[in-house]
Amino acid sequence: MAQNEKVLVVDFGGQYNQLIARRVRECNVYCEIISYRAGLDAIRAANPVGIILTGGPNSVYLEDAPTMDPALFELGIPVLGICYGSQLMSHLLGGHVCRAPEREYGKTLVHTSEESPIFQNVSRDTICWMSHNDYIETPAPGFTITAYTDNCPVAAAENREKNLYAVQFHPEVLHTQEGKQMLHNFVYNVCGCKGDWKMDSFVERSIVALREKIGGGKVLCALSGGVDSSVAAAMLSKAVGSQLTCVFVDHGLLRKNEMEQVCEIFGGGEFEMNFICVDARQRYYDKLAGVEEPEKKRKIIGEEFIRIFEEEAKKIGRVDFLVQGTIYPDVVESGLGGESTVIKSHHNVGGLPDYVDFKEIVEPLRDLFKDEVRQAGRELGLPEYLVSRQPFPGPGLAVRIIGEVTPEKVAMVQDADAIWREEVAKAGLEGQLSQYFAALTNMRSVGVMGDERTYDYAIALRAVTTVDFMTAESAEIPWPVLQTVTSRIVNEVKHVNRVLYDCTGKPPATIEFE
Numbered sequence: 013m014a015q016n017e018k019v020l021v022v023d024f025g026g027q028y029n030q031l032i033a034r035r036v037r038e039c040n041v042y043c044e045i046i047s048y049r050a051g052l053d054a055i056r057a058a059n060p061v062g063i064i065l066t067g068g069p070n071s072v073y074l075e076d077a078p079t080m081d082p083a084l085f086e087l088g089i090p091v092l093g094i095c096y097g098s099q100l101m102s103h104l105l106g107g108h109v110c111r112a113p114e115r116e117y118g119k120t121l122v123h124t125s126e127e128s129p130i131f132q133n134v135s136r137d138t139i140c141w142m143s144h145n146d147y148i149e150t151p152a153p154g155f156t157i158t159a160y161t162d163n164c165p166v167a168a169a170e171n172r173e174k175n176l177y178a179v180q181f182h183p184e185v186l187h188t189q190e191g192k193q194m195l196h197n198f199v200y201n202v203c204g205c206k207g208d209w210k211m212d213s214f215v216e217r218s219i220v221a222l223r224e225k226i227g228g229g230k231v232l233c234a235l236s237g238g239v240d241s242s243v244a245a246a247m248l249s250k251a252v253g254s255q256l257t258c259v260f261v262d263h264g265l266l267r268k269n270e271m272e273q274v275c276e277i278f279g280g281g282e283f284e285m286n287f288i289c290v291d292a293r294q295r296y297y298d299k300l301a302g303v304e305e306p307e308k309k310r311k312i313i314g315e316e317f318i319r320i321f322e323e324e325a326k327k328i329g330r331v332d333f334l335v336q337g338t339i340y341p342d343v344v345e346s347g348l349g350g351e352s353t354v355i356k357s358h359h360n361v362g363g364l365p366d367y368v369d370f371k372e373i374v375e376p377l378r379d380l381f382k383d384e385v386r387q388a389g390r391e392l393g394l395p396e397y398l399v400s401r402q403p404f405p406g407p408g409l410a411v412r413i414i415g416e417v418t419p420e421k422v423a424m425v426q427d428a429d430a431i432w433r434e435e436v437a438k439a440g441l442e443g444q445l446s447q448y449f450a451a452l453t454n455m456r457s458v459g460v461m462g463d464e465r466t467y468d469y470a471i472a473l474r475a476v477t478t479v480d481f482m483t484a485e486s487a488e489i490p491w492p493v494l495q496t497v498t499s500r501i502v503n504e505v506k507h508v509n510r511v512l513y514d515c516t517g518k519p520p521a522t523i524e525f526e
């Protein structure tokens with residue numbers, strides 16, 4: 013495959029490192045994250061056109077702080093240091109970094125110099141996001157100061173001759189109002205990128221590469237109906253057509269109409285493949301009957317899925333390749349890419365393989381961020397409602413029904429959720445919310461309807477905004493929208509007589525209920 017021009021993000025453990033890579037890619041430049049531990053040789057071998065050193069929790073002047081071979085700055089490759097990265101660059105090149113008399117945190121007014129290539133088409137006074145305790149007191153020899161704040165004498169510095177740039181603030185977070193322009197300036201004006209990372213050509217090249225790799229082999233894909241596995245399936249279908257078999261398990265815990273939608277898209281003939289929809293609803297309801305404990309529910313659902321998939325795989329016989337919808341954040345979070353400690357061993361990375369007999373795993377989306385996966389899905393002709401679908405947990409609605417799962421309760425949640433989604437769309441709120449859904453509390457309470465006493469369930473509505481799903485805020489939904497949804501749900505969904513709105517953020521709550 014032809015190589016894209018690549019920018020390398022060297023990870024020192026900062027919170028926003030995936031964001032840096034995403035922003036660079038939004039500039040149509042391919043970008044990868046690598047741990048600082050990988051060392052200079054790995055960086056050189058990656059052959060990047062530019063290097064970005066990230067933020068991080070440590071202090072550069074302390075012993076054992078993450079560091080870098082200073083030869084990095086002699087490679088002739090442009091380097092941008094962000095926060096910790098800027099401090100490290102200064103420290104290693106002979107500047108002075110120390111504890112700042114005043115720490116800076118939050119939106120801060122930064123005065124920029126018109127001379128700097130980083131600040132072209134950026135306002136002279138611009139709001140940036142700061143988050144640091146240390147600062148660069150004196151920049152390294154050969155550097156000029158190109159930005160300052162009231163509390164920070166060196167908010168940016170550069171050695172233009174050597175193409176080394178340091179910024180104390182975080183251009184990657186949206187609170188830095190002109191941050192995207194600054195990163196754009198770095199990759200285009202400093203690194204000289206042309207911008208060859210585009211989803212249409214990525215999709216085209218991937219299809220060709222997959223065809224080459226798979227040859228005449230058989231491919232098996234577990235389709236969940238979620239964005240990642242759907243896009244992977246569509247791509248494989250374009251690459252190898254009927255050599256691909258997709259298995260979709262309806263566990264009876266899907267959103268309303270989801271099974272029909274998935275069957276229509278993938279079983280409808282537009283995508284060439286063998287499509288198997290397994291109706292396992294009753295099987296699941298039987299297994300889940302009487303089970304109330306969340307972890308136990310999850311376990312049953314996961315195990316049953318594996319069993320069904322295995323049964324179907326056996327019918328197909330030997331497969332050569334197993335498709336997984338692994339995406340780039342899964343790779344980074346599994347500790348394979350960047351520096352962030354293992355947050356969770358992701359179900360996609362190292363999940364299925366142990367029970368299916370196959371030769372190799374193919375992960376066609378391994379290099380993509382979520383927004384890019386959606387974009388690739390659009391390029392492949394998947395409908396918008398599918399590619400813009402919200403994240404949905406593997407155990408499905410079972411984690412949105414507190415306590416025992418029954419077919420009746422599933423129907424209640426499905427209907428309430430469909431109404432909630434419909435009204436959010438009508439109010440034009442979709443774009444502002446990261447995730448929103450209805451859950452069935454296990455609480456029954458007294459109500460009155462048509463002069464009669466009722467004793468029915470309460471539905472909880474949830475809507476959150478978040479950048480990274482690690483933390484989240486409960487969204488401020490306009491009152492009239494909540495009123496409309498409430499009245500529709502109590503009228504249209506049987507056995508619901510109360511609707512509650514969840515005002516809790518994450519932490520202390522989680523986004524899902526179980």
Ligand code: GLN
Nearest residue numbers: 067068095096144145146
């Ligand atoms: N730990 C360093 C400081 O406090 C860098 C912080 C950061 O990179 N966000 O200044």
